Amino acid sequence: MINFHKDHANLVNVALLVFVLLSTGIAVVPADTMQHNEPLPGMPVMTEAQRRGLAIYVSEGCVACHTQQVRNIEMDRVWGSRPSIPSDYHYSKQRMNVWQQSPSLLGSERTGPDLTSIGQRQPGEQWHLLHLYDPRMVVKGSIMPRYPWLFQEVDSVASIGQVVVPVPADRLKDPKSKVIATRAANDLVAYLISLEQTPLPEGTPPAVFLPSPGAKGEAVALTTPDALPDGSAIFSQTCAACHQADAKGLAGAFPPLMGSSIVNNEDPTQMITIVLGGYDARAEFGVMPAQAEMLTDAQIAAVVNHVRSSFGNEAPPTTAEAVKAVRSTVAPGTALQP
Amino acid sequence: MFLLSIGSGIFTQPGVVGTLVLLGIVLFIGSLLIAARVQVLIKRIKAGQTSALEVSDDDLLAMDTAVLTAPLARRRAALLFRLRGDELGGREEAFDDKALISRSTSEPDNPLVEEKIYSRTTLAVPQALQKVVLWYLGAATFWLVFGTLVGQYLGMKFVWPDMDEVAWLSFGRLRPVHTNTVFWGWASLAMIGLGYFVIARTSSTVIHSYKRAWWAWGLINASVLIGNICLMAGINNGGGEYREYIWPVALLFALGLILTFRNFYATVKRRRIAEIYVSNWYILAALVWTIVLATIGYLPWYQNGLGETIIQGYYMHQGVGMWFMTFTLGLIYYYLPASLNKPIYSYSLGVLAFWTQMLFYTLIGTHHFVFSPLPWWLQTVAIVFSVGMFIPVIAGTTNFLMTMRGSWSAIGKSYVLPFFLVGVVYYFVGSTQGSFQAFRFTNHVWHFTDFNVAHSHMTMYGIITFILWACVYALLPKMTGREPSQVLVGAHFWLAFVGLFAYTVSLMAGGTVKGMDWIAGKPFIETVVNTRGYWTWRAIGGSLMFVSHLLFAWNFYTMARRSPVPATLPQPV
Known part of the structure; x- marks a missing residue:
């Protein structure tokens, strides 16, 4: 009979052995099974x-x-x-x-x-x-x-x-x-x-996100068909990093949206084209990335409307349908599922 | 609207309710301590004005003696009574011819705080052991001050991000300097130093090899010093928390642990009593487990891809659970009963807590990665066993509180016991709060927010650091025969306690608000800006904590400096 109270060797050996066994089961073996994961097809090798x-x-x-x-x-x-x-x-x-x-x-x-x-x-x-x-x-x-x-x-x-x-x-x-x-x-x-998610292969079932507690269906305003999402939130999430929160841009780096002639143009087509397809026409400013694969039509309509009606800009609103129409010519086949 | 629906729901969640209850416990204990103080003050003030009669004392003195009733007359006579000054002593000259009195005073040291009992006993500790303990604790104190200075500086960077532009002082490089210094420098060295005394004392023998003790001291300090220089120079192991030191540096620390283990084991082996005291169970196991842990944490073969993440969760949680918590529990099982001068409430409960600590703590590392791409079963096991942690925690807390029971009055008269009380309360609060935090709901709100930082300070500071201070204040005066200034110990206690409370509550509140804003889908930068106020309060709490460490360092110096006359004889204990 092992007497832990009097036998120091047994005490230490049992504590050691059990800990090693538990550690192997909970950490080393699961970690080892993770060693054989393959990269996703089409995932670029790091340069x-x-x-x-x-x-x-x-x-x-x-x-x-x-x-x-x-x-x-x-x-x-x-x-x-x-x-x-x-x-x-x-x-x-x-x-x-x-x-x-x-x-x-x-x-x-x-x-x-x-x-x-x-x-x-x-x-x-x-x-x-x-x-x-x-x-x-x-x-x-x-x-x-x-x-x-x-x-x-x-x-x-x-x-x-x-x-x-x-x-x-x-x-x-x-x-x-x-x-x-x-x-x-x-x-x-x-x-x-280089950091971006490689898309899963065709035919993979779509990803599942567990809903937030107490917020089922409410967190994602995209699913509401009639009302457009919150344009000012999309603006600060997506646009403000370069164009700045006050839309004044940054001289020598990013152009202002405040008072911009493209923004204030009655016809929003050029603005929507730039948002969808990106822009690199002016040497004095950085490159504008395309948003066609980042934002839905409704989101683009919302943020375009926000910019066209804020910061002193005054131009009539557009609709998700208008964005959809521009998308079919500028970036066909990129429509996002909300 | 949306916020409201979460807002009302959040207070029905068991994890959140539990955490609020736990915070309430700390607040309650703090208020009790303060209330006790206030009560003493009120008593003191009230003692001056007793008047059960309808006539006030001043009026009574002014009244004509002829019209007084009998009770009023008696009261008037009592008011006019004056002591002659020699009622108790008589008129003869007094002499203490048995030398019973060692210290007498008609005025307390200070008028503000109650005087505590001075340590009467001096333990006969061999000079060599004294020296080892003092140097371990001295180095630990140095790392505490340095590590928390860095921490304080980092806390200020949240409020003023442009404080400096020096690569070596940038946030990403300094953060691991703070955590590793207080882990491997402060807490580890202090634990081992205090452990040397426990091992020798409870085995009734002398330390097997002082030489090994000094080698381990050198290795561990070298590891922290070199490790920190590397981190500041931008050389780290890969950024996994608490294993940021590259392996050659960590190896120095591991060698220090191996030497310490062999030394402790050999000392226990030559004990002069049959039983191995339960403290030694914890201390020996902590060393063995941590050596295994460091080995698993640094071996490379299973650590590519998410294998590294599994090991990281395991390693960082076991670093806290199997090293700091286990070792510190071992220290409490000796120093707490020793300070109360009575045995531990239940020896068997200590043994139960030991085995359940090993079983449950080992399995819960993955609760740091709930909802991550790690296997779902691993996450579930971690959450289930996190709840299982209630068993060792409740066993331990019950044991310590029952040991203190019946000695509550001693707490007010001791400068050591308040540290133990706070440490034990935080042991319960911090550990159970951690279990609540592992739930899937609470992970939605709190994970990735500042709440994590609050939790780690509640545990590493509220539990480990407070207990280590208690042990230092319990041991050193008895060993060196030198007492610290009681006012400064009191100031140390209150600054650290209030500072910690401000620190944790502000970050918990800020973290909760941030998490709920994230769920509500607010733009990220807005949630950063909104946390600023909470970060300011954190920096204020942190400043109080840091000042308390300076006081502790001074107190340590007062207790440790060389006595003019050797306090003890070099005899085996």
Whole structure:
């Protein structure tokens, strides 16, 4: 009979043995079965630059504030079109090197937004650079740290390959100097832009999000057929990052929507075309990403109406049908199921 | 409309109701402590004005003696009574010829707080052991001050994100410096230092090897120092919480643990009594389990893809449960009864709590990843066993409170016991609150919000740190013969307690509001801006906590500095 009270060897051995058995069952074996996941078909392999960017992401401790997991609950729908699955992490969560293990990308805090689809929500390289240089320049109210050590202030741009960050002159110590991104910054941005969910193969049953408690059917205004969704919420979620919450834009980076002739045009077709298909016609501003695969017709109509009737703009409203009509020519086959 | 429907629903959810009840408990205990103080004050004031008669004392003195009734006359005479000054002592000169009095005063040290009982006993502790304990605790105190200075700085960055632009001080790099320093620097070193005394004392023998103790001291400190420099330089293991140190650095810590285990085990082995005291069960098991944990946490073969996430959930939860909580419970089983000068209420309950701690705690790591892409069965197991944690927690809490029962008056007279009381109350509150937080509903609202940060401070600070302080204040005066200033210990206690309460309540409220806003689909940045007020209160609570650590450091210095005369004889204990 084992007497734990008097036999120290037995006490320690039993405690050790049971703990090892429990640990193996609850952690090591389940973890080991996760080693054989395949990537999704069509999932791009990470490039060298993206891998270096991931290393910067880990080294700067971005995981402390940003998650990369879309949970299977309604409230996480804003971060991705489907819940995350193990295969999503096939390439990114590999052991980094001898010294560093597989990065803890899933995270535990959302002090900042989830980044699962940041490359889709925010594909603009210049936006990301400016945001890393000074987050509050593009997102007022952000509490993210600045990362000036990823940038250099130079008198003149030496080589053609260097990426100039469109920092407004009044934000610089010497208004004549230029801010250029170091390789680390470019790699990090390459990694961030690469972040998006690979669609599941054709024929896979659609993703299921569990409803929020006490909010069945109410959280998703998209399902209400008649009324348009809240345009101001979509604006601050999708547009304000570049065009700013006051729609005044950012000189040298993102154009203003306040008083814009395209916005105030009686015919909304050009504005809807730009929202759906993106815009890169003006050298002095960053590239506008296409929203055809991000927003539904009703959402686009709502946000267009919001912009056309706010910030001093005055133009007649449009409808989801009008957006649908433009979509069929600008971006056929991209209609989103609400 | 939508917010309202959630708002009314949230207060019927068991997890939320439970958490509110638990918060109420802390508030209740705090109010009891304050009420006791106020009562003493009121008594003191009231004592001056007794008047059961209809005529006020002043009027009575002014009245003509001829018209007085008998009771009034007697009262008047009583009012005019004056002591001669020698009623008790007589008129002869007094002399303490048996040397019974060691200290006498006609004035208390200070007029504001009640004087506590001074520690009368001095334990005979070998000089070598004293030195080991003091150096472990000294290093721990240093890391506490450093780690919480970093924490305080980080808390301020939420309010002023542009405080600095130095890469080494940026939030992402400093956050793990804070957590790892207070984990591996403060709490771990303090536990081991206090453990050395328990192991030797309860085994009635001397420590097997002091040399190993010093080696482990060096290894652990080196690990924290090098680890922090690496983190600030941007070198980390992958960002998983509490295993941010790369493996060569973590290896130093693990070696320190292995040395400590072998030393403790060899000391228990040569004990001079048959029974192994229950404290040693906890302490030895904590060391063995943590060595296993570190090994599983750092071995690479099953950690690609989401394998890493499973291990991360397991590792970070067991780091808290099997290392800090288990070891600290071992310390309570010795230091609490020792401070009350009576045995533990139930030895068997301690043993029950030991085995259930091992069984339930080990299985609940995945509750950090509810609704994540990890296997659903793993999440369910974690939630179910989180509820099972009620068993060891209630067993432990009952045991400690029943040990204190009958000695409540001692709490007001001791500067050690209030720390134990708060620690034990938080043990119950923090642990059960954690179980509630694992429910699927509460995960909707609280997961990913600042609520998590509140929970971890409730436990690592409310439980572990308060208990460690209790043990330090219980042991050091008896070992070195030097008492800290009671006013400063009181200030330390109240600043830390009030600071912690402000810290946790503000983040819990802020986290709840944020979670509900997320469910309601508010734009993310709006929820960041709305949390600012709560972050300010957190920084204020954090400042109080940090100031209390400076006071603790000073108190530690007062207790630890070299006595002019050796307090003890170098004898085996």
